[in-house]
Amino acid sequence: MTPNASSAPSRRSFLASSAVAAAAVAGGMPLLAACGDSNSGSRDGTTSGKDAKKILPAYVAGNVVVPDIPARNGSAVGFTGKLELSALKTSVPKPLGKGGKVTIMSPFWGSPPKSDNAYYKAMNDVIGVDVQWQNQDGNTYEQKLGAVLASSDVPDVVVVPGWNMNGKIPTAIISKFADLGPYLSGDKVKEFPNLAAIPTDAWQRSIFGGKLRGLPMPSPWAPSIVPLYRQDIFDEEGYEVPKSCDEFMALAKDITNAKARRWACMDMKWTAFQAFGVLSGSEKPLGWNMADGKLIYRIETEEYLEALEWSRKLFEAGVVHPDSKMGKNAPDPGPKFAKGEFLIYPNNISQWWSRTAEQAVSNPDFKIWGMDVWGHDGGNPAMWAEQPAGIFAFVNEKASESVVREVLAVANVTAAPYGTKEYMMTNYGVEGTHYTVKDGVPTKTDQGNLEVLNAYVMVASPAATIAHPDFPDVAKGQVEWQQRMGAFTKKSAFYGMQITEPSRYTNLSNDFEQLEDDIVRGRKKISDMQQAVSDWKSKGGDKLRDWYKQILDENGSAAN
Known part of the structure; x- marks a missing residue:
């Protein structure tokens, strides 16, 4: 097992690339056109130009880890070396969480692990938040999503892949989920450095109904x-x-x-x-x-x-x-x-x-x-160009400020870049328990394959990354292909x-x-x-x- 070929695992990155994610809103108002009160029906909000600049988080490039191949022409960043655990950096010096509880509903492909498993416990310790997962079958997620969003019992966080934004789900996103702008717009995002390092294009995709509502999983916009x-x-x-x-x-x-x-x-x-x-x-x-x-x-x-x-x-x-x-x-x-x-x-x-x-x-x-x-x-x-983000996590509009901040503490860890301790924990779990490293190549154990699956990565992810310590020439080839093709790619x-x-x-x-x-x-x-x-x-x-x-x-x- 190697780090993913993008910020999303390959199954999801394939789905994201091939699924048609556009969907319907009753009444015909585009998501980007609603603004102010989410139920006001106003048409003067935008997701582009100067109005978006007021909403978007400031971009502050991370300096904890320097990729071997920087992003260019819409590519992912690339890492072509072996993995040295002793050289891993720390991007979250101390937990930002205050020990509160957060419930997260997310799609899950496979059999979900027990709620008290070693991976969840270790991640929650690093974050400082008690995350309680409500995993749902990814193959039937859209039906479950629709039912939950139509109810009054919405979890603190709900993950919505772009390909599930159908039917009444887009309007529910505007009416059910919080505006994160008061916590992340402009320089406010600097409180969460890993979120500040997420590319601006991915944040722009996270504006729903004229407000910053989503936490994104960035993707390369170069062809896939x-x-x-x-x-x-x-x-x-x-x-x-x-x-x-x-x-x-x-x-x-x-x-x-x-x-x-x-x-x-x-x-x-x-x-x-x-x-x-x-x-x-x-x-x-x-x-x-x-x-x-x-x-x-x-x-x-x-x-x-x-x-x-x-x-x-x-x-x-x-x-x-x-x-x-x-x-x-x-x-x-x-x-x-x-x-x-x-x-x-x-x-x-x-x-x-x-x-x-x-x-x-x-x-x-x-x-x-x-x-x-x-x-x-x-x-x-x-x-x-392809869209720069395709999966989003949303926070319940009724969540208190303390809960919103706990969610952002989770996201600041899960968005840690490759080459950090937080990335390894998020993507591989605990060394010796969930994975081992031999000749610079991490390999999941049986327990790792059972427990470290599509969970925390769904909350937020770093800039799209390609890293294969087992086949570094492939990682290099992939990123350089994206960069060459990205040079001929228009938006x-x-x-x-x-x-x-x-x-x-x-x-x-x-x-x-x-x-x-x-x-x-x-x-x-x-x-x-x-x-x-x-x-x-x-x-x-x-x-x-x-x-x-x-x-x-x-x-x-x-x-x-």
């Missing part, structure tokens, strides 16, 4: 979907990484030998969207941008159709592994990728490390690496804004992903997509455009 490939086989066969879509097609035909059970790739649609410069599909607001004086949605662009057509041609040419024809129901690609049945597939950057770790012992010659995304015509790619109009679409538009775009897959696999035609876009416009797309344009007119654009 990487065309992963078998570098060992490429080197052995003399294949070269392609630099255009035509070169990719030629390479794919060269690689493919169906009789020998080798195909070039899996479905390359996600990479095609990057190569052709298609606006992001990871969250609905990110799919909108200004072009030639008009606000357009990603499905209306020529680039979108061109990316689908190129992806379709790959299937038509027979270079795509047969499993990909099953679409979403295709099995885990890992085993067949390891066997060399296909050599390229696009996926979340976290798989760069996880595939490496899987094969390290049984397949020592195995080497996975990330291709740089190419521009479709051989030029530079034109990619779009679209609604980047960093916390926006929720009106309920009447909630399902308007739901069928496009399935239609994309049908077109790519030859079951539908490009003309079917053109008709679907026309229908989308008449069924509400044009009105939704006007709704987004009003937000843009009132708040300005984040585009650069």
Whole structure:
């Protein structure tokens, strides 16, 4: 077990990158437009420009630990050395907690540990707060969340992942949770140095209803979907990484030998969207941008159709592994990728490390690496930034000042940077009990695997971090890939804004992903997509455009 490939564990970082987190608010008011009293219905609040500056915490870069690779172009920070426990720094010299009790409801994947386990006890001692966990099944969390927020019995802290902000949950966030601005805005955050070191973009994403309500889990805004490939086989066969879509097609035909059970790739649609410069599909607001004086949605662009057509041609040419024809129901690609049945597939950057770790012992010659995304015509790619935070913790509006301060004491520990004692405690637990270190590589014990799971990291996290003491070359490769691709990445109009679409538009775009897959696999035609876009416009797309344009007119654009 190594430190996570980002500030969030890989399971969640993958979910965050692939889930559509935008959702509905009854009545059609965007979250960023409500201000003042949360129930006032006022429309003069914003999450951008000078009004946001009054709300946002001051940014004070941490100086306790210096990363080996600083963040650049929206990347994570990187650490490429072995872990030396004797060299760990202290970022919280004394507990800020006053011994009070705080209840936290959070999603949990797996079997929650007993409430009095050694990890929880050790963390609470470091923080100075008695945290009581109310863990809920992450797979059904949204239903539980809705029920709790509709009741009068709301815990002190509630964690809400972006992909669960559906139905009435966004409006409940505004009405049920506290404004943290009085404790964190401006220089006030300096009382909590690890929170002050969280990037400003992540805090901006934490403004709901015109007020700073969330404690964020930061993410890199550089692209997270990487065309992963078998570098060992490429080197052995003399294949070269392609630099255009035509070169990719030629390479794919060269690689493919169906009789020998080798195909070039899996479905390359996600990479095609990057190569052709298609606006992001990871969250609905990110799919909108200004072009030639008009606000357009990603499905209306020529680039979108061109990316689908190129992806379709790959299937038509027979270079795509047969499993990909099953679409979403295709099995885990890992085993067949390891066997060399296909050599390229696009996926979340976290798989760069996880595939490496899987094969390290049984397949020592195995080497996975990330291709740089190419521009479709051989030029530079034109990619779009992802949101800088996707999971948030909120404090009950009815919480007393003492409880709010206890929560911030928790967050100041969980947001400690990599290389500190607090980070190791948060992510690994107690040395000897929950993990051991050999040759600079921490490994969780059986007890650690049972107890040190998606808990405290959900309250707040440090700036996105990549650190793999077992495979430092992979950590370096991941961060440098983000930095190279981040140089070709732009922020679209609604980047960093916390926006929720009106309920009447909630399902308007739901069928496009399935239609994309049908077109790519030859079951539908490009003309079917053109008709679907026309229908989308008449069924509400044009009105939704006007709704987004009003937000843009009132708040300005984040585009650069």
